[in-house]
Amino acid sequence: MTGCVCMGAIEANSRIRQKLEAFSDDMQQAFNVAYLEIVADVRKDVEATYLNRLYNNSCLTRFSQMEVCQDNAVTFNNIFKMLGECDNIHPADTEAIRALGLKYGYNEEESLCIYNMRRFEITIDHMRSQRTKTLDILTGGV
Amino acid sequence: MSGFNMLPVHGRIDALHGELEGLFNDALKKERVEIRADERRAALRSLYSTGALSTFSAIRANQDNAKYITRVFKLMKAYDDIHDRIEDPDTMETVVSMGKASGFDEDESHCIYNLSRYNVAINNLNSQKVIATDYILSDA
Numbered sequence: 001m002t003g004c005v006c007m008g009a010i011e012a013n014s015r016i017r018q019k020l021e022a023f024s025d026d027m028q029q030a031f032n033v034a035y036l037e038i039v040a041d042v043r044k045d046v047e048a049t050y051l052n053r054l055y056n057n058s059c060l061t062r063f064s065q066m067e068v069c070q071d072n073a074v075t076f077n078n079i080f081k082m083l084g085e086c087d088n089i090h091p092a093d094t095e096a097i098r099a100l101g102l103k104y105g106y107n108e109e110e111s112l113c114i115y116n117m118r119r120f121e122i123t124i125d126h127m128r129s130q131r132t133k134t135l136d137i138l139t140g141g142v
Numbered sequence: 143m144s145g146f147n148m149l150p151v152h153g154r155i156d157a158l159h160g161e162l163e164g165l166f167n168d169a170l171k172k173e174r175v176e177i178r179a180d181e182r183r184a185a186l187r188s189l190y191s192t193g194a195l196s197t198f199s200a201i202r203a204n205q206d207n208a209k210y211i212t213r214v215f216k217l218m219k220a221y222d223d224i225h226d227r228i229e230d231p232d233t234m235e236t237v238v239s240m241g242k243a244s245g246f247d248e249d250e251s252h253c254i255y256n257l258s259r260y261n262v263a264i265n266n267l268n269s270q271k272v273i274a275t276d277y278i279l280s281d282a
Contacts, residue, residue: 027162031162031166034166035166035169035170035173038170039170039173039177042170042173042174042177043177043180043181046177046178046181047181047184049181050181050182050184050185051233051234053185054185055225055259060259060260060263063263063266063267064259064262064263064266065266066266066267066270067270068270068273068274068277069277070277070281073273073274073277073278073281074278076267076270076274077271077274077275077278079267080267080271116260117260117263117264117267119195120195120256120257120260120261120264121260121264122199123195123198123199123257124257124260124261124264126198126199126200126201127198127201127211127214127215127257130201130202130203130211131203131211131215133203134203134208134211134212135212137203137204137205137208138208138209138212
């Protein structure tokens with residue numbers, strides 16, 4: 001009888017071990033699937049937030065659609081004053097950009113956008129200056 | 143009913159459950175921080191796209207790159223049509239594929255897209271500069 005119980009216990013233990021191993025594999029797989037799904041969701045969310053900040057509900061969109069009126073004329077004019085003072089600031093120096101914006105009454109997002117506008121304006125102006133030359137080259141004028 | 147006392151087994155299963163959940167959440171927490179940092183870097187890269195913006199800022203037209211410069215302006219114009227589609231999560235992929243179709247890599251495409259977006263804002267502000275001055279002078 002005692003031998004019987006021991007054999008039964010050993011058998012039960014072995015089955016429990018097998019179950020635990022299968023459970024471990026199962027858990028690992030479930031973990032990987034859930035993990036990848038959540039990571040993909042988080043990535044999508046964060047990406048959407050940044051796109052939103054950069055383009056949709058951004059100062060850039062506001063500045064693209066802004067219409068000047070009596071109430072915002074001074075604020076509007078300050079954009080040009082700030083644009084004129086951005087050239088000596090390095091893009092990585094966000095503190096200086098923020099401080100300059102604050103001086104003209106802009107928050108951090110607005111300040112960074114105005115700074116970016118200046119950076120891109122320089123590039124656009126430069127590209128335009130080369131455009132005529134390009135057309136001359138393409139039409140054989142040079 | 144079993145003659146065994148199953149309470150210790152249940153206790154261990156509960157503890158394991160809690161521990162696994164903790165490990166899972168810890169891993170996700172780290173991943174979230176990394177993803178945020180990654181996306182921030184990607185956003186900044188797409189804005190300043192180090193190589194492309196510097197290249198465009200310093201480019202000098204010559205026989206070899208004349209067509210390339212012309213293609214930049216053509217793509218800038220083409221991007222004007224998709225500015226209002228940016229809410230669509232696939233738009234950035236469209237930006238890249240349109241750039242690719244014109245012979246630009248991802249970095250260049252992002253940069254040209256930004257040139258196009260900022261160009262609209264700059265043009266709008268410039269178009270109203272005189273009106274703003276008028277308002278200010280009339281108030282003075």
